[in-house]
Amino acid sequence: MEREDLGALLAQLMRRVMEAERPILDAQGLSMWGYAVLSRLADQPIQTQQALAKAIGYDKSRLIPLLDTLEQDGLLTRQPDPTDRRAHTIALTPEGTARLKATKSAIHTMEEDLLAPLTASQKQTLFIALSRLKP
Amino acid sequence: MEREDLGALLAQLMRRVMEAERPILDAQGLSMWGYAVLSRLADQPIQTQQALAKAIGYDKSRLIPLLDTLEQDGLLTRQPDPTDRRAHTIALTPEGTARLKATKSAIHTMEEDLLAPLTASQKQTLFIALSRLKP
DNA sequence: GTAGATGATAAGCACGCGCACATGATTTGT
């Protein structure tokens, strides 16, 4: 008995998740990548914008206009880094933190719904496995 | 403690898998979508090309030229369907079957390598969970 | 102190994608 391709299974689930996320992100006025940026910023402080781009797997030249809009929306600030005047320190604003929290909460609720067919133990193993594999 | 987003975890793993698949597919002279088509065809007989497109999540208008190249490469045949002369019956050629088998085998070897950090039980649960969630 | 690396930014290119629409052949519903 041949098992299915990991890639195919991942792709199908990805599609489902992204479809379910879209309306949530729209309601919060965030793009997929905007959400990724905010999530990453809340996670751990990041040194440079390039490191941020790499961390979320986004093109560094496309990151600039994305950060522009997030800054215009008042969700983050770019300050000149005092220790390296080439670099900019990026920080979430309180509003950015709040928006991220609301979005993350809605997304996690959606995920729980989507994961309903699994037992608690399966859910746990799924997350452990994905975390361990990610790289 | 906040767990990571399912979407983010999936996206990261997807990237890894696709990166690892690319050289294999290149070596076999198949595109990602070409491989998806062959896999789906070998899986179960499919009625229409539109159903095929939907099954693999590909645009139906983009499927046509893809089938053209696969047919030119001698991997599949399109025959007029005798029961419905609008439709075409798509079938893998022996060469198509062989190419698919070789590719699938290489990909599964790669996947096993990638899944090495997991225990057998975790691997099994991962596939069960993904399969259950995919529809 | 000068050369080379690094950071942010801008602009442009070629792809692949989803989507919407059109057409012609054929089948289906009534």
Add this chain to the structure above:
DNA sequence: ACAAATCATGTGCGCGTGCTTATCATCTAC
């Protein structure tokens, strides 16, 4: 028998992507 749906196919649009190159400011190494 006639209208509406269906199938394969083709075309064109707009968008987002990764990639490359260039510019300017600043830092680092020798």
